[in-house]
Amino acid sequence: MGWTTGQRRIVAAATATGVAAALALVAYRVLAPAEVSTTARGDYPALSRPAPGVVGRLPVAPLIVDGRLRVYAAQRQVYADQPADGRHRSTPYWSYRRWPATLDAVVASGTTVVSRWSDGDLVALDARTGQVTWRATGPEPARKRAARRTGTAVVWAPRGLSVVRTADGRDAVVSSGAGEMRAVDLAGGAQLWRAEVELDCREPIGSSTSGQLLTVEHCDGPAVVEFRDAATGAVDDRWRPSEAGDELTATLIGCGPTGCAGLRTAGPGDVATRGWLLGPGGPVPAPMLDGPDAELFDATAVTLANGVLTGRAVRNGTERWRASVGPGRLIAVQSGRAHVLTEKNELVTLELTTGRQLSRFVLNAGSDGTGWALGTAYAADGYVVVERLRRPIDPDGDDHAYYFTAEPLILAAT
Known part of the structure; x- marks a missing residue:
């Protein structure tokens, strides 16, 4: 015996309701606010002490955390890989994602990594495990952050x-x-x-x-x-x-x-x-x-003029040391070290207390060569990371025209 017209309408209505409910569930799962935390499964890496020289190259800018991890920023994700001296970016050691918020800034202190998101929320992660340690509400960023694909503005210059x-x-x-x-x-x-x-x-x-x-x-x-x-x-x-x-x-x-x-x-x-x-x-x-290029660390003012790097007591100007390094730029200082990039793209590292040269080598990864221009530089825990730009620099060009290679960041141990 066949169905009546009324029965067909009831079945059709029920089917339509079921399909709508299924679509609503899918839409909710895709679009609803969410976070995904993938914590570390392996042991916390040991502290690396690599020999001075080029370590590797990376597609995005890292924060060196605790001398053991590299922490990166993506549009909706903060994540880490290890070890700090890995030649290439590797499978994440841990990862934290949010949706639909976007990542605005990242800072780190000790083994705590704090991320700020477009909705103003702050999320703190334990760098050793990737576990969320706390969340807090903060003000939304005053303006949307403009950042190129390397993410240097998010991790090296976290405005706000x-x-x-x-x-x-x-x-x-x-x-x-x-x-x-x-x-x-x-x-x-x-x-x-x-x-x-x-x-x-x-x-x-x-x-x-x-x-x-x-x-x-x-x-x-x-x-x-x-x-x-x-x-x-x-x-x-x-x-x-x-x-x-x-x-x-x-x-x-x-x-x-x-x-x-x-x-x-x-x-x-x-x-x-x-x-x-x-x-x-x-x-x-x-x-x-x-001077616009003078740097300061631990009461020592460091300046580079006519190829000579000089360290002076910042309060009275007493010269503590001087060292000939050749024409270039003073690009960074960190605990105990000053870093100069020469005109030939050599990285020269000197001890801040004495001016003694610790290392000197060409910043060339693989067969990339040295025909690049300096972008942004970052130094921490004995490492230096340099952003390489294509010559001539086109600040309005797309990322392909702006960066030297697909992996424009060169990582060095000093």
Whole structure:
């Protein structure tokens, strides 16, 4: 016996309802907010001590964490591979993904990796395991980050996110954006303070080693540098150089994992920049840091002029050492080491306390050659990573035209 028309309609309606429900479930699973955490399955890698020289090349920029891992940023993912001196990027040691938020910035301190996302959320990961240790709510980024495929802007210049050590020795993570700043405890993610700020006329530039957050503020009148207590969020001081014009640019120098020891200021078109030491009493003039290429580490000002690298006591200018390295650029300093890239793309590393040469070699990976231009450089835990650009540099070109090769980052041990 066949079905009646009514029965057919009931079956058709039920089928349509089932299909709609199935499609809704699929859509939910695909589009709903989600996170995927893939933790480490192997042992935490041992500390590597590779011989000086080129280690390998990478397609994206790494953060060297604890001297053992490399942490990378993708559009919706932060992940790590190991060991730190691996020749190529390898299968992730751990990975953390979110959807639909995108990754805005990554910072690391010790074995804690903190990521900030487009919805303002902060997620802290244990670098040893990849496990989520805490989550916190923060302000959404003030603007969408423009980053090329290497991700250097996300991991090497994380705008609006920093780790700062407060005057009482506590490490805090500070994020800024969407009209406010927030600080949370690095150890557990608990909120320390929140402050409403007009970011349209403020540009956060980072933190000092004395526990202050620095912002260039131009809301009402000439631009000033605003100093905010990282422990409380209160504004301690507002300062500007006496010779500065209405506009002011400021760049932090002598920076480590938890703050910077110096500041360089200049007005628009002002070639004569000024260097300052930062401390609890406010900026102190430091003529040894006046040059636009001067670097600072552990009270030593390092400058390169006429092929000679010189280290001087930053407070009184006393020469501590000098070394002939040849024409080039001082590209980075890190604990105990200064790094110069010569005109022939040789990497020269000197000991900061004595000026003794530790290593010197050509930055050439495989058969790539040295016909590249310097992009951004990064140094940590005895490693140097250099971004290689295609000559002539075309800042408006696509990534293929902009970068030297498909793996434009060259990793070296010094």
